[in-house]
Amino acid sequence: MRFPWVDYVVSGEADLLIGPLCWDILNRGRDIPPADLPFGVFGPAHREAGYPAASTRDLVPRAVIENMGDLPLPDFSDYFAELNASLYADRIHAGLPMEFSRGCWWGERSHCTFCGLNGGSMTYRQKPARQAAEEMIEMSARYGSSRIEAVDNILATDYLKKALPRLTALPEKLAIFFEVKANLKRHEVEKLAAAGVRWIQPGIESLDTRVLKLMRKGTSSAHNVQLLKWCRQNGVRVSWSLLWGFPGESDAWYAEMAPLLPLLHHLQPGPAVRLRYQRYSPYHYTAEKHGLKLRPAVSYRYVYPLSERDLADQVYYFEDSEDDDVGGHFAAGSANRRPGLSAVAKGIDAWLKAWYEPKLSMLSMRDSGDEIIVEDTRAIAVEREHRVRGLAREILLAADEGSPETRLREQLSGTNVMQAEIEAAIADMIARKLIVRLDARLVGLALWHPYTPIPPMTAFPGGYFDRRAAPLGTSRE
Ligand code: SF4
Known part of the structure; x- marks a missing residue:
C-alpha cells in the first residue's frame, strides 16, 4: 500500500510461478484481476479489491514449494562466462551456492527464540539425500569448481547416512559448507570431514547452558565445547558467534563463563555478538511475554519515509525501546553495569587474538x-x-x-x-x-594426536577472492 510504484509482489517462494507470472505480466500489463494471479502474488488490483488474509502468523498468504526435489539445478553459465572473460579470472576462486532444503526441522520442534530466518515457512522440506549428492557432483563437474556452499538453514539429518557416503567415495573430494545443528556427535563430525564438509556453521551461540535454554537451542555448554574440540580434531573449520543480550539472562552467568575462555585457546573462537530482535522470531511475536517493547530498528527511519507504525509492519530488525544499550555492540561504558559480560568480551578478544597468532596454541x-x-x-x-x-x-x-x-x-x-x-x-x-x-x-x-589441520581461509567453499594473487593454500589456519 505504501509503495504504489510497485506493480507486483510475490509473497513467499516464487521458483515455480515466476516464469509464467512474468509471461502473463508482459502480455497483460498491470491489470491482471486478482482471481487470475497465483496464490501469494499481489498486484495493483489488490489495492482496490483488498488483500487476502491467510492463517500464517503475520496473516500474509505465501507461495510455498512442497517438493524440493522438483526444483531445477541453478544455471550459473552466464556468471562463469563473464568471470572467465574478466581481468580477475585468475584471482576469483568461485564457489557454487546450492540449496537442498528450506525451513528448519529443529525450529518445527523448538523455535529458537531469536530466530526469524524462516519467515512464515518453518516447515522443513528437503531434496532426497541421494539426489543432493548427485547434484553436488554434477554442478562441480559442470562448472569446474569443487567448492559447494549449501545455503540451507540446517543440514538434513538423513544426509549423514545417505548423502555423505557417495561424497566420501569420490576420488577427488569436494569442499563443502553446511549450516548444522550443534548437537552433532563425534562420529558425525568424522563423517562430515571424510565427505569433504570441512567448513560448518553450527548454532553454538553460547557457552552457558542457561543462556542456551533461554534461546531453546537444545544443546548445552558441555556439548558445544566438545563440538569445537571434535571439529579441531578433524580439520573442520567452524563459523560461530557467542550471542549475548537475551531477556532474562544474568550477568553472573557471564562472570562464570569468562574463566572458561582461556582454556579453549587451542579451539576455534567466535566473536561476541549482541542479540538483535528479528521479525518472525518468538521474541517478536511474543514480545510482551519476554518483557520487550519492540520498535523498528532506528536505522530504518533514515531509509524509509514512513510512520513508526508502517515501519513496524514492514521491517525485519527491531530494538527494545527500554534498552539503554540499543545499537548493537558492547561499549566500554556498559562495563560497570555488566562486569561479567565485560570479562567475556575481553576473554573473546584475547581468544581471537591468540587464534590469529603466527603459531596456534595446541x-x-x-x-x-x-x-x-x-x-x-x-x-x-x-x-x-x-x-x-x-x-x-x-x-x-x-x-x-x-x-x-x-x-x-x-x-x-x-x-x-x-x-x-x-x-x-x-x-x-x-x-x-x-x-x-x-x-x-x-x-x-x-x-x-595426530589431528587434521583445519582448512585455510582461502579454502572457503563459498568462494574466495585472492587480493594478492598469492597461490592458494599458502595462508595459515
Ligand atoms: S536458529 Fe537455526 S536451528 Fe534455530 S530455528 Fe533458526 S534456523 Fe532453526
Missing part, C-alpha cells in the same frame, strides 16, 4: 596404554608436558567423552577406589587445566 595427547602424555602450548598452560597415569588417566579418558561426573564416580568406585582419591584426581586434572566441569559433566579439552 593441547594434544597420546596414550601408550598405561600413560597419557599431554602437550600443552596454550598461554594458560600449567606445564608444557603432563604425564598422566592410573586413576587420573581413567578420568582423562572418560572426560574425553564428556562423561557425567556422577556416572564416572560410580564406575570408578566400583573398582574399589576411595571417593577421596577420585575427588583428588579430578581436582588435579582440573588444576592442570586439562578438563573442565560443565553441566555436571567432566569435559576433556585435549585433542588426540
Whole structure:
C-alpha cells in the first residue's frame, strides 16, 4: 500500500510461478484481476479489491514449494562466462551456492527464540539425500569448481547416512559448507570431514547452558565445547558467534563463563555478538511475554519515509525501546553495569587474538596404554608436558567423552577406589587445566594426536577472492 510504484509482489517462494507470472505480466500489463494471479502474488488490483488474509502468523498468504526435489539445478553459465572473460579470472576462486532444503526441522520442534530466518515457512522440506549428492557432483563437474556452499538453514539429518557416503567415495573430494545443528556427535563430525564438509556453521551461540535454554537451542555448554574440540580434531573449520543480550539472562552467568575462555585457546573462537530482535522470531511475536517493547530498528527511519507504525509492519530488525544499550555492540561504558559480560568480551578478544597468532596454541595427547602424555602450548598452560597415569588417566579418558561426573564416580568406585582419591584426581586434572566441569559433566579439552589441520581461509567453499594473487593454500589456519 505504501509503495504504489510497485506493480507486483510475490509473497513467499516464487521458483515455480515466476516464469509464467512474468509471461502473463508482459502480455497483460498491470491489470491482471486478482482471481487470475497465483496464490501469494499481489498486484495493483489488490489495492482496490483488498488483500487476502491467510492463517500464517503475520496473516500474509505465501507461495510455498512442497517438493524440493522438483526444483531445477541453478544455471550459473552466464556468471562463469563473464568471470572467465574478466581481468580477475585468475584471482576469483568461485564457489557454487546450492540449496537442498528450506525451513528448519529443529525450529518445527523448538523455535529458537531469536530466530526469524524462516519467515512464515518453518516447515522443513528437503531434496532426497541421494539426489543432493548427485547434484553436488554434477554442478562441480559442470562448472569446474569443487567448492559447494549449501545455503540451507540446517543440514538434513538423513544426509549423514545417505548423502555423505557417495561424497566420501569420490576420488577427488569436494569442499563443502553446511549450516548444522550443534548437537552433532563425534562420529558425525568424522563423517562430515571424510565427505569433504570441512567448513560448518553450527548454532553454538553460547557457552552457558542457561543462556542456551533461554534461546531453546537444545544443546548445552558441555556439548558445544566438545563440538569445537571434535571439529579441531578433524580439520573442520567452524563459523560461530557467542550471542549475548537475551531477556532474562544474568550477568553472573557471564562472570562464570569468562574463566572458561582461556582454556579453549587451542579451539576455534567466535566473536561476541549482541542479540538483535528479528521479525518472525518468538521474541517478536511474543514480545510482551519476554518483557520487550519492540520498535523498528532506528536505522530504518533514515531509509524509509514512513510512520513508526508502517515501519513496524514492514521491517525485519527491531530494538527494545527500554534498552539503554540499543545499537548493537558492547561499549566500554556498559562495563560497570555488566562486569561479567565485560570479562567475556575481553576473554573473546584475547581468544581471537591468540587464534590469529603466527603459531596456534595446541593441547594434544597420546596414550601408550598405561600413560597419557599431554602437550600443552596454550598461554594458560600449567606445564608444557603432563604425564598422566592410573586413576587420573581413567578420568582423562572418560572426560574425553564428556562423561557425567556422577556416572564416572560410580564406575570408578566400583573398582574399589576411595571417593577421596577420585575427588583428588579430578581436582588435579582440573588444576592442570586439562578438563573442565560443565553441566555436571567432566569435559576433556585435549585433542588426540595426530589431528587434521583445519582448512585455510582461502579454502572457503563459498568462494574466495585472492587480493594478492598469492597461490592458494599458502595462508595459515
Ligand atoms: S536458529 Fe537455526 S536451528 Fe534455530 S530455528 Fe533458526 S534456523 Fe532453526
